[in-house]
Amino acid sequence: MNLELFINFDGNCREAVAFYAKVFKSEVNNLMTYGQSPPDPNYPLQEADKDKVMYAGVPIGGITVMFMDMPSGFPLVVGNNINPTISMDNKEEVGRIFNELKVGGEVYVEPQPTFFSELYAMVKDKFGVIWQILYYVRK
Numbered sequence: 001m002n003l004e005l006f007i008n009f010d011g012n013c014r015e016a017v018a019f020y021a022k023v024f025k026s027e028v029n030n031l032m033t034y035g036q037s038p039p040d041p042n043y044p045l046q047e048a049d050k051d052k053v054m055y056a057g058v059p060i061g062g063i064t065v066m067f068m069d070m071p072s073g074f075p076l077v078v079g080n081n082i083n084p085t086i087s088m089d090n091k092e093e094v095g096r097i098f099n100e101l102k103v104g105g106e107v108y109v110e111p112q113p114t115f116f117s118e119l120y121a122m123v124k125d126k127f128g129v130i131w132q133i134l135y136y137v138r139k
Contacts, residue, residue, distance in 0.1 A: 006066045010076040013053035013069040023100045024060045031056040046072040078128035087136035101125045
């Protein structure tokens with residue numbers, strides 16, 4: 001079994017994947033636009049979609065998070081449609097990631113102790129994605 005996460009965007013996916021690759025000290029893999037995909041007569045390509053990202057992957061914490069721009073005709077609901085949670089065993093890294101994600105975004109919970117974690121934070125980034133970040137010690 002694999003955990004997979006797809007995050008959808010409304011035309012700014014390329015900017016978002018570059019941002020997340022930087023935050024998580026990773027890289028963008030296999031970026032492909034709709035214009036680079038093979039033609040499908042059942043789904044003709046709209047001119048406005050040619051340069052939109054059809055797929056990009058960013059390895060984060062042992063999984064590849066997948067990203068795409070929604071094609072024309074498919075509305076995007078930004079916000080709580082996904083809620084990625086990053087658990088790590090380094091408190092400084094919790095703070096660093098939180099501080100980078102909050103730039104241009106909105107802080108919901110400053111890094112603080114909770115009943116379930118010694119350090120927990122929640123932030124909506126500048127792309128409208130709500131992230132939970134926590135310190136987790138594996139026993």
